[in-house]
Amino acid sequence: MxxxxxxxxxxxxxxxxxxxxxxxxxxxxxxxxxxxxxxxxxxxxxxxxxxxxxxxxxxxxxxxxxxxxxxxxxxxxxxxxxxxxxxxxxxxxxxxxxxxxxxxxxxxxxxxxxxxxxxxxxxxxxxxxxxxxxxxxxxxxxxxxxxxxxxxxxxxxxxxxxxxxxxxxxxxxxxxxxxxxxxxxxxxxxxRSNIMEDMLFIAVDEGKKRLNIDRMAIFLFDKQKRMHGTFGTDIHGNTVNEGYFESEIPNQWFASKTLEYKEYIAFQENTPLYHDLQQIGFGWSAYIALWDEDTPIGWIACDNLITGQPLRNYHHQLLKQYGFIVSQHILRLRAADKLIKLNHDLEQRVQSRTKELNKANEQLQKLSRIDALTNIANRRVFDETVMTEWRRANRLGLPLSLLILDIDNFKTYNDKLGHAAGDQCLRKIAATLSQVERRAGTLFARYGGEEFVLLLPGQNQQAAVNNAQRLLNAMHNLALPFPSESKKDKPIVTVSIGVSTIIPSQTTTYGDFFKHVDTALYQAKAEGKDCFRVLLPD
CATH class of the missing domain: 3.30.450.40 (GAF domain)
Structure with a gap:
């Protein structure tokens, strides 16, 4: 408008x-x-x-x-x-x-x-x-x-x-x-002014020159109804920074007329003229109220201290219109400042939420790769790792060994002692066997149910056999009691292990290799359990 x-x-x-x-x-x-x-x-x-x-x-x-x-x-x-x-x-x-x-x-x-x-x-x-x-x-x-x-x-x-x-x-x-x-x-x-301080300086300095006013100053109100100086005019007519000035709104004729009666301009002839609340002369004085709808936000103060020239009749209307123009620019820049602050706060919140989200994603990613019960790597990690190592071994001509472990008679253990005891048994076995082989590149993971796998990239068949024996020894040393009713059953929890080693080539597949290891496991089960069997690929 x-x-x-x-x-x-x-x-x-x-x-x-x-x-x-x-x-x-x-x-x-x-x-x-x-x-x-x-x-x-x-x-x-x-x-x-x-x-x-x-x-x-x-x-x-x-x-x-x-x-x-x-x-x-x-x-x-x-x-x-x-x-x-x-x-x-x-x-x-x-x-x-x-x-x-x-x-x-x-x-x-x-x-x-x-x-x-x-x-x-x-x-x-x-x-x-x-x-x-x-x-x-x-x-x-x-x-x-x-x-x-x-x-x-x-x-x-x-x-x-x-x-x-x-x-x-x-x-x-x-x-x-x-x-x-x-x-x-x-x-x-x-x-054209995007900074409040620049706009207020122009409003005072250009207002005096263009409207032929001796002195002009702009005061702004705060929420506590105190007035603050911005830019004004000294007794010599120079535009000066009056940001130092602060006081209560004075109980003067112009205050009641503009604020109480909500008039746009208060004008008085032959009245004392002031600078920093000190009387410095006589002349006409005008106060133009600045409004934000029904809320007063400040004043433009004018007088004729320097030349004593009278106001023309139309100056009253000009000053009212000027007060309206300055009010709108103050509100425009205040709104812009609020928007800048809001955008800054929003950016801070977005950055904070992004950090939280990244942290949560990292935690989620970590949880998605850890078996919730045993706190070791899960099958997803094993499936990704074994394929990566298979391709690397195929490319470099290196051996790849795999061990599959299965807890013997675990269903009987669960039936007799309950699933809570079965879960505790799995956690103890995982914690113990995951410490057997700790060299870089090896992976001990839970494959599912009571089955575990040990992946040995770059290790040959003899190294795989040695690890199988160490796993059996670790179980014997752990000596978890088994609820046996038959003298044929061993008094502790044991595992059976299938072992195989391969150097991948263009004629072999990981699927066939895994079947060989699984077959070796079933041989160990069939031949008495608590042992390992080695089966070479075709």
Missing amino acids: NEQIAVFYQTVAKQCSNAHSLRTICELVCRNLIQSFSVNHLQLIIKYNNEWKLLLELNTKGIQYYFPPIIIPTSTEYYYKNIHYYVNKTEASIDILPNYRYVLIPLKHHSAIIGHLTIAVPLESNLQPKHLTILAALLSAEITAGLIKKATKNHNVGRINAEKALLSSKEQQKSLLSYLQNMHDISFQLW
Whole structure:
């Protein structure tokens, strides 16, 4: 909306600077209102010869300009207030009807109401009276100038004074248009600032130069309702950093007027002027409130300490509009800072969660390769490792030995002592036998149920036989009691072992090799158990 308002005023300023009649200016303003804000209809009434009359209207016939102004029709196709409503109407307002929002703007000249502008915009429009304060000032100046100009044609009395008033009004118009352009330029500079400190410096430094103000300062409020300095002007007119300044909000005339009564500007003539809360002179002083909706966020303070020059009538409206512009840029950069902090916090959280997730994945990966019962490598690890070692042995022509172990009569052990005892038996056997061969590259794993495997990459048949005997000896030394009812059964838990060694080649497969080792295991079982048997591949 701010950009839309700025473009509107820039267009109006450019077009009106070349206009030479009240009718042309009124019609230009009307066309730009239609183009910029989708105005459907409007009515401009003025006080003419002490009576309220119609000067301009937009209806289904188009733009209608009347001079001399005509009596206001009592019946119309649109909703407008009764003439008696405007007699004491001094403040802008909004009426919301089923089809349109009606924005009512009083036009003032030297504090006197000289006219009323009523604009009908769509219900979804965000146009507010505050957006039209400068337009109201422009129309007021033009209407006053136009009426004076018309009066000079009909009245010779006071012709010289009328011409002076007209000249003064024209000068004010040119100054106002110049200030409008200046405010547009400042707003563009503020939009280019992405750092709060830079934006506040530009707002003060350029605001003084472009709006012809002696001194200007911006104060911001915190959540504890304390005011903090940002940038201001010293007693010599230099823009200075006043970040050191902090105080309670002073109990002064401007505080109650702007904060308590929620007015945009507080202005006072012939009042003490201050710097760092110390009185330094007399002059006019203005405080423009900065708002975030209904919440005050700060002030722009202005005075004429250095030159003592008075304010023009339209300066009040210019300063209000400037306060609105600065407020929006403060809120924009605060929102940007919050977004940056939010993104930083989010990145930190994402990094933290990523670390946690990686750690959990590592733990999960580890758990997926460890047998949950015996805490040694599981079959998945064995299947991956044996194929890797098979390919390596085939490539390098190295021997590969494999031992398969099976606990003898383990079903009987489980049936007599229970599965809890069986699980404990498996854990003890795994812990003992996994320590038998610890050289690099070897792998002892649980294959499934009561079966275990010992993979010996690079070890020949004799090394495999030696390991088989060491495994049997380890079981004897462990001497886990076996619940035997027959004298034929051994009193301790034993294992049977199948052993085989191969040098892989293009004509052999791992599947055939594993069957040889499994066959050797069954021979050991068939020949009395508690032993190992070696079977060479075909």
